[in-house]
Amino acid sequence: xxxxxxxxxxxxxxxxxxxxxxxxxxxxxxxxxxxxxxxxxxxxxxxxxxxxxxxxxxxxxxxxxxxxxxxxxxxxxxxxxxxxxxxxxxxxxxxxxxxxxxxxxxxxxxxxxxxxxxxxxxxxxxxxxxxxxxxxxxxxxxxxxxxxxxxxxxxxxxxxxxxxxxxxxxxxxxxxxxxxxxxxxxxxxxxxxxxxxxxxxxxxxxxxxxxxxxxxxxxxxxxxxxxxxxxxxxxxxxxxxxxxxxxxxxxxxxxxxxxxxxxxxxxxxxxxxxxxxxxxxxxxxxxxxxxxxxxxxxxxxxxxxxxxxxxxxxxxxxxxxxxxxxxxxxxxxxxxxxxxxxxxxxxxxxxxxxxxxxxxxxxxxxxxxxxxxxxxxxxxxxxxxxxxxxxxxxxxxxxxxxxxxxxxxxxxxxxxxxxxxxxxxxxxxxxxxxxxxxxxxxxxxxxxx
Numbered sequence: 042x043x044x045x046x047x048x049x050x051x052x053x054x055x056x057x058x059x060x061x062x063x064x065x066x067x068x069x070x071x072x073x074x075x076x077x078x079x080x081x082x083x084x085x086x087x088x089x090x091x092x093x094x095x096x097x098x099x100x101x102x103x104x105x106x107x108x109x110x111x112x113x114x115x116x117x118x119x120x121x122x123x124x125x126x127x128x129x130x131x132x133x134x135x136x137x138x139x140x141x142x143x144x145x146x147x148x149x150x151x152x153x154x155x156x157x158x159x160x161x162x163x164x165x166x167x168x169x170x171x172x173x174x175x176x177x178x179x180x181x182x183x184x185x186x187x188x189x190x191x192x193x194x195x196x197x198x199x200x201x202x203x204x205x206x207x208x209x210x211x212x213x214x215x216x217x218x219x220x221x222x223x224x225x226x227x228x229x230x231x232x233x234x235x236x237x238x239x240x241x242x243x244x245x246x247x248x249x250x251x252x253x254x255x256x257x258x259x260x261x262x263x264x265x266x267x268x269x270x271x272x273x274x275x276x277x278x279x280x281x282x283x284x285x286x287x288x289x290x291x292x293x294x295x296x297x298x299x300x301x302x303x304x305x306x307x308x309x310x311x312x313x314x315x316x317x318x319x320x321x322x323x324x325x326x327x328x329x330x331x332x333x334x335x336x337x338x339x340x341x342x343x344x345x346x347x348x349x350x351x352x353x354x355x356x357x358x359x360x361x362x363x364x365x366x367x368x369x370x371x372x373x374x375x376x377x378x379x380x381x382x383x384x385x386x387x388x389x390x391x392x393x394x395x396x397x398x399x400x401x402x403x404x405x406x407x408x409x410x411x412x413x414x415x416x417x418x419x420x421x422x423x424x425x426x427x428x429x430x431x432x433x434x435x436x437x438x439x440x441x442x443x444x445x446x447x448x449x450x451x452x453x454x455x456x457x458x459x460x461x462x463x464x465x466x467x468x469x470x471x472x473x474x475x476x477x478x479x480x481x482x483x484x485x486x487x488x489x490x
Contacts, residue, residue, distance in 0.1 A: 066284045066304050067277060068320045071164040077199065079206040082167040088212055090286035091171050094178055095220045102220075103286075105136065108179035112282065114290030116302035121147055121238075121275030122350065122379045124368045127282075133262040134180040134272050143266040144177050144185035145273040149243055151190055151235040153351040153402060154382030157306040157318050158276035159196045162189065165280070166203035170226060172279030174212065175286060177224045180272060185226045187276075188243050191233030200228050235406035239454045240273045242408070253410050254454035277306055297323035301367040305378075309334040311385035312341065323367040330366055330383065341387040345470070349379025351399050352459030354466030355392075376466070391486045392471035393478050396463060397425045403460035414457040417448040421464055428475060431482035438475055441468060 070076040070085045082088070089098065096102030103111075113128025134142065146169065150158040161169060173185050189197045204226060207213045215223045234252050236242045241255035244266050265271020281303055285293045294302040301323040307330060310316045314335025321330060327346070337343055343358040348366075354376040356364070364374045371378045386395065404422040409415040421444055424437050445461035452458070468475065477485040 065320045067161060067168065067280045067306050068165070068318065069168075071160075077164050077166055077203065079167055079203070079210050079212075082165070086287060087167055087283075088171055088210075090283040091174050091178075091212060092218065093286055094175060095218055095222060097218045097220070105179045105181060108175060108286070111290045112179070112285060115281075115285045115293040116290075116297070116300055117278065117281055117285065117293065118301065118368060119275055120277035120281070120305065120381065122152075122377075124378060127274060127278055130262075130274070131176065131180055131272060133260075134182070135263075135270055136181045138181075138270050141184065141267075141269050142180065142182045143269055143271040144173060144180065144182045145240075145243070145247070145266065145271055146173055146185070146187040146276055146279055147238065147240060147243055147273055148187055148189045148196075148276045149191075149231050149238040150193075150276070150380075151233075151238050151406075152380050152382055153399070154310050154347065154384045155308050155350050155380045156310075157308045157381060159190070159193050160318050161276055161280050161306070162187075162196045162200050166200050167207065168280045168283055169200075169276055170203060170207050170212065172282035173226060174217070174224050175282050176272070176274070176279060178222055182272070183223050183225065185224065186229050186247060186266075187226070188229045188231055188237070188247060190238075191231040194230070197228060197230045204228060234408075235402075236408045236454070236456060239456065242454065243273070244271065251408075253408050254456075256453060298367060300369060305366070305381055307366065307381045307383050309383045309385065311383075312338045312387040312390070313385050314338050321366065324365050324370070327361050327364045327366055327383075331385070334385075337385070337387055339387075341389065343385065344388045344390055345386045345392070347376075347382070347384040347386075347463075349377050350382040351384065351402065352455075352462060353377045353379045354462050355470060356466075357470050389486060391484045392467050392474045393425065393429050393484065396467045397422070397429045399463050400425050400460065403456065407456060407460070411452040411454075411457060413448045413451045414460065417444055417457065418460045420444050421448075421460060425464075428478050431478070433475075433479035435476075435479055437479065438468060438472065 075081050092098045094103040109131050117127040118124040148158050213226050231237050237246045237252040239254045242252040246252035261271040297303050304320050305323050306318050306320045308318050319333050345355050345357055346361040347355050348371050356376050360374050368378045400422040404418040407414045407418045427433050445464045448457045449461040474485050
């Protein structure tokens with residue numbers, strides 16, 4: 042991959058928001074062709090945080106409790122979708138558990154519109170390795186796995202190379218840097234199924250079984266991989282940890298806004314001039330993110346945005362332009378920040394056609410374990426497909442809402458919700474387009490008439 046492609050995939054601008062100069066944290070050094078190698082990472086203060094907690098920088102070692110407290114003070118929230126406080130999750134791990142415990146990185150990035158984690162692993166893998174090592178130290182864990190999405194083989198190979206470099210440099214293995222801390226980290230190549238991004242389905246897959254979600258409770262912190270206590274975090278979540286340890290949780294929090302600490306990588310795609318990954322402080326206005334992405338492609342008008350990956354409710358242009366990019370602001374607007382996949386759609390996009398494509402994805406990716414999801418996702422897709430192709434009926438709109446209501450909240454995992462929420466949101470904001478398709482057997486958007 043050439044330098045131009047690198048810059049398109051992972052944009053690491055230094056920017057000034059809210060009166061503060063913010064240098065990239067997660068995407069630091071990505072403009073260097075060798076930025077993924079351990080020597081380049083060390084030149085960017087890499088593994089300094091690991092040295093700090095082990096007392097190998099001349100200071101006293103940090104206790105595991107101090108590391109957890111630092112992460113809690115940062116208000117770092119899970120970057121994979123749910124936004125659960127990371128430090129609080131780490132505190133659930135029973136430190137005195139007498140036998141094996143596990144740490145798992147969820148790099149099974151399969152949400153349509155999301156492409157941040159693969160770029161972190163491709164261009165800056167050691168930041169994830171260091172973050173996982175710190176997390177393992179904090180929770181008394183000696184074995185970890187990074188579950189990498191099955192359709193990005195080159196990223197899996199890159200991460201394996203980075204692991205070998207880290208082992209050779211003494212950052213992984215037994216008695217790391219001469220301390221009493223042992224941590225073995227392994228890469229696992231997944232199978233490409235979207236459902237394996239659900240944490241318990243991921244654990245089933247890691248164990249060599251069919252990737253289907255487990256009933257909860259019990260939760261992974263008490264019964265996870267191989268029935269042992271397990272902590273699972275997203276790739277970007279682990280990548281944020283070294284900066285927190287080097288600079289302090291309070292400074293990380295101040296980079297964002299209350300309850301939304303730090304920067305966040307947003308995968309911007311769709312009808313923009315410069316699609317790519319953008320790292321910005323949480324709380325940055327959406328209008329600023331759109332500006333960084335070059336604005337609307339071809340000078341067209343913004344119509345709608347899915348702010349957090351295809352499973353999140355769509356928002357109209359006027360709502361989105363008044364929104365800030367953080368968990369609480371997006372929730373207040375009626376959607377969720379999710380994985381940070383920002384799908385931008387202009388005035389030429391037909392809401393019915395967009396929803397048809399999304400519904401087909403969730404129909405295809407349902408694992409079939411739950412009846413509401415197995416039957417309901419297909420039902421939703423067939424109705425929307427019928428409307429898009431001129432065979433819709435007036436009663437279909439209310440039927441779509443009824444089917445979505447009978448899926449959401451009634452399945453073992455969140456895939457059912459992921460299929461239902463977009464349907465309800467598109468109908469809420471663009472019902473007139475669906476009604477036009479039904480009445481006139483054609484699209485209301487000029488480009489598609």
